[in-house]
Amino acid sequence: METEYEAENCEVAVIGAGHAGIEAGLASARLGAKTIVFTINLDAVGNCPCNPCIGGTAKGHLVREIDALGGEMGKTADQTFLQSRMLNLGKGPAVHSLRCQIDRREYSKVMKHKLELQDGLELKQAEVTELTKEEDGWRLVTRMGAVYHTKAVVIATGTFLGGKIYVGDVSYKSGPDGMFPASFLTQSLVKLGLRLRRFKTGTPARVKRGSIDFTGLEKQCGDEPVVPFSYDTLVPGKNKAVCHVSWTNDRTKEIILKNIGRSPLYAGKIEGIGPRYCPSIEDKIMRFKDKPRHQLFIEPCGMDTEEMYLQGMSSSLPEDVQLAFYHTIKGLEHVQIMRFAYAIEYDCVDPLQMENTLEFTDFPGLYGAGQFNGSSGYEEAAAQGIVAGINAALKVKNRPPMILDRASSYIGTLVDDLVTKGVMDPYRMMTSRSEYRLVLRQDNADERLTPIGRKIGLISDERWERFLKKEEQKKEERKRAEKTILSPSEALNQLLVSRGTTPVSSGVRLSDLLKRPELSYKVLEPIDMARPDLPAAIFENVEIELKYEGYIRRQKSEIEEMRRLEGKQLPKGTDYQTITGLRSEAQEKLNRVRPANIGQASRISGVSPADISVLLIWLQKESRKELVNGEH
Structure with a gap:
C-alpha cells in the first residue's frame, strides 16, 4: 500500500454506488449530512449487471415505496424506460406490480449525474480496503492510502466483496461485468467481528440482435397508457421497444x-449458496426433469446497443456448452454471443446482527444495505439503501431513527425478514412474504409512506401539496360514490345483465355497484353521469377500497394486534438462557437475534407461540419488579 495520508472528513460514508449505495448516499446528503460515496469504478454507478429492468412482481411495490419516501429509483426508471407493463392484472389488486424494461446505460448515466449534482455529496472512485472503529466514529482507508474519518458508514458492496467469477472450469477474482473486485475489505470486516458468509448469483449471456431470427416468436408489447413508477412523473413517457418470448426444448435439455x-x-x-427463486438454466433442468420446456424472454439492453438479454437463461456452464444449448432454441439457432453467461460468488453478512434500522447491534454507526445483507435484486437493494441512508443521517444529526414495520410497507417486511428471520440463500421479495398484502398495495404506497418521507425531510413542499390534494380527491370521490343513488332504468339494467350481474328494481348506491366483482368504474361510466374529471389513479384506489372493504378491515384489525405486541419492548441485554420455561431452541435463537419487542420475537424461526406466552408472563413479572423497586 502507498503511504497513508489524511483526506477530508465526512459525516456519512457509503461504500458502493450500486442501487443500494445510490439511495443511501442521496438520502443521507438530502438530510443534511456531509456524505461521500465510494465506488471502485465511476462507470459502474447504477450498473445493472443482470436484467436490464426495474420492478416486477412485489419488486414494483418496493420501487413505488422508495419513491413515496423520497427516493430516486422510480424517477430514473421513468426517465429511461423502453417498455412498461403492469403485471398480474388477471389477479387481485394486491399483486398488481409494475415492471419496466430500461435502457441500461442511460439509467446508469442518469443516476451518476444525479449523484454528481447532489449538494453535500462527493462521489469518489476508490476501493475502501480497511474499516476500523474509532472512539467517536469510523476510520476508512482506501487502496491508495487515503484515510477518511466519518461518524457513520453504510456498506453497500453488492457482489464486489470478494467477488469471484465462474464459467465452466475457469474461475478468477472479479466483480460483475469484468470489474475489479473488492478483495481486501472482507479481512477488515472479519477482524472487526462481523459474521460473514458466501453467496452466489448468476446472469445469462448477452447476444447480438442481428443474429436473432424473430420470425414466429411471440411478441410482448408494453401497456398503453403507460403507468409511471414515480408520483413525481406527471407526464409518462411512451413505450419504445418490444420484447419476445421463446422456449427451451428436448435438445436444449x-x-x-x-x-x-x-x-x-x-x-x-x-x-456460495445461490438464489432459490432465480435458478440457472442447469438448475431448472436438474430440479424439474419432468418439465418439457422452460420459457425465456429476449429483451433489449438499450436503444443505442445491439445487445439483447436472455431472461431466464443464466448459467455457469463452459462457453462451448453455452453456445451449443443456446443454438437449440427457436430464434437463436444462429445467435452470436457477445457476453457469455457467468456465475459470481461474493461475501455478504449475516443480517441477524442488525437492528430494524439496518444498523449493526454491536457496532453503532455501521449500517449494511443490499446484497451485502444477503438479499438479491436491484429493488431490494435500493429499498435497504434508503433505509440505511436515512438512519445513518438521522443518527449523526441526533434525530430519532426511522423504523418501518411490516404493516407499513414491503420495505418494512423486507427489513424485518432479514434482521429477524435471517437468510439461508439470497433473499427475494415476493407478495406472499407479506401477511398484510391487501393493505400494502402499490396503488396506495404514497398514502402509507409519503407522510413519513415528509416528516423526515425528503418530500418537497410542491410534492406534499400534490399529495394532500390527491388524498382530498380520494376522500371526496369515496363520499360521492357512497351518496350517489342510481335509479332503476332500462339502460342501467341492460348494462348489469350484459355483465352477468343482477338487475335492480329500486335505487342503488354507486358504491354498492362498485363492490360487485363484475363491475368497475370503467364499466359504469355510461350511467355515472356526474362523475368528476379526476386522474385514473383516484378511481382505481377508491374502487379497490370499496370492493375489498371487509378484507381490508380484517387485515387492519390484525395489524392493530401486531402493533400491540410490537409495543411490548424487551429489555436490551436480556440473557434468555435465564428465563425458565423457554425451550432451549428458543433461548438460543432469542440470544442470537436479540429482538427489540415481543412482536419481533414471535417472528423468529424456532420461537413457538408457547415461548411467546412464557415471554409475556416474564415481561409482566419484570414490569411489576420495576414498579415495586421504583416505589421503594
Whole structure:
C-alpha cells in the first residue's frame, strides 16, 4: 500500500454506488449530512449487471415505496424506460406490480449525474480496503492510502466483496461485468467481528440482435397508457421497444444434462449458496426433469446497443456448452454471443446482527444495505439503501431513527425478514412474504409512506401539496360514490345483465355497484353521469377500497394486534438462557437475534407461540419488579 495520508472528513460514508449505495448516499446528503460515496469504478454507478429492468412482481411495490419516501429509483426508471407493463392484472389488486424494461446505460448515466449534482455529496472512485472503529466514529482507508474519518458508514458492496467469477472450469477474482473486485475489505470486516458468509448469483449471456431470427416468436408489447413508477412523473413517457418470448426444448435439455459435470456448481467448485427463486438454466433442468420446456424472454439492453438479454437463461456452464444449448432454441439457432453467461460468488453478512434500522447491534454507526445483507435484486437493494441512508443521517444529526414495520410497507417486511428471520440463500421479495398484502398495495404506497418521507425531510413542499390534494380527491370521490343513488332504468339494467350481474328494481348506491366483482368504474361510466374529471389513479384506489372493504378491515384489525405486541419492548441485554420455561431452541435463537419487542420475537424461526406466552408472563413479572423497586 502507498503511504497513508489524511483526506477530508465526512459525516456519512457509503461504500458502493450500486442501487443500494445510490439511495443511501442521496438520502443521507438530502438530510443534511456531509456524505461521500465510494465506488471502485465511476462507470459502474447504477450498473445493472443482470436484467436490464426495474420492478416486477412485489419488486414494483418496493420501487413505488422508495419513491413515496423520497427516493430516486422510480424517477430514473421513468426517465429511461423502453417498455412498461403492469403485471398480474388477471389477479387481485394486491399483486398488481409494475415492471419496466430500461435502457441500461442511460439509467446508469442518469443516476451518476444525479449523484454528481447532489449538494453535500462527493462521489469518489476508490476501493475502501480497511474499516476500523474509532472512539467517536469510523476510520476508512482506501487502496491508495487515503484515510477518511466519518461518524457513520453504510456498506453497500453488492457482489464486489470478494467477488469471484465462474464459467465452466475457469474461475478468477472479479466483480460483475469484468470489474475489479473488492478483495481486501472482507479481512477488515472479519477482524472487526462481523459474521460473514458466501453467496452466489448468476446472469445469462448477452447476444447480438442481428443474429436473432424473430420470425414466429411471440411478441410482448408494453401497456398503453403507460403507468409511471414515480408520483413525481406527471407526464409518462411512451413505450419504445418490444420484447419476445421463446422456449427451451428436448435438445436444449439433452445438451445441458450431458455436460452437467462441467458446471462448477455441480462439480462442487462453487461454495456460495445461490438464489432459490432465480435458478440457472442447469438448475431448472436438474430440479424439474419432468418439465418439457422452460420459457425465456429476449429483451433489449438499450436503444443505442445491439445487445439483447436472455431472461431466464443464466448459467455457469463452459462457453462451448453455452453456445451449443443456446443454438437449440427457436430464434437463436444462429445467435452470436457477445457476453457469455457467468456465475459470481461474493461475501455478504449475516443480517441477524442488525437492528430494524439496518444498523449493526454491536457496532453503532455501521449500517449494511443490499446484497451485502444477503438479499438479491436491484429493488431490494435500493429499498435497504434508503433505509440505511436515512438512519445513518438521522443518527449523526441526533434525530430519532426511522423504523418501518411490516404493516407499513414491503420495505418494512423486507427489513424485518432479514434482521429477524435471517437468510439461508439470497433473499427475494415476493407478495406472499407479506401477511398484510391487501393493505400494502402499490396503488396506495404514497398514502402509507409519503407522510413519513415528509416528516423526515425528503418530500418537497410542491410534492406534499400534490399529495394532500390527491388524498382530498380520494376522500371526496369515496363520499360521492357512497351518496350517489342510481335509479332503476332500462339502460342501467341492460348494462348489469350484459355483465352477468343482477338487475335492480329500486335505487342503488354507486358504491354498492362498485363492490360487485363484475363491475368497475370503467364499466359504469355510461350511467355515472356526474362523475368528476379526476386522474385514473383516484378511481382505481377508491374502487379497490370499496370492493375489498371487509378484507381490508380484517387485515387492519390484525395489524392493530401486531402493533400491540410490537409495543411490548424487551429489555436490551436480556440473557434468555435465564428465563425458565423457554425451550432451549428458543433461548438460543432469542440470544442470537436479540429482538427489540415481543412482536419481533414471535417472528423468529424456532420461537413457538408457547415461548411467546412464557415471554409475556416474564415481561409482566419484570414490569411489576420495576414498579415495586421504583416505589421503594
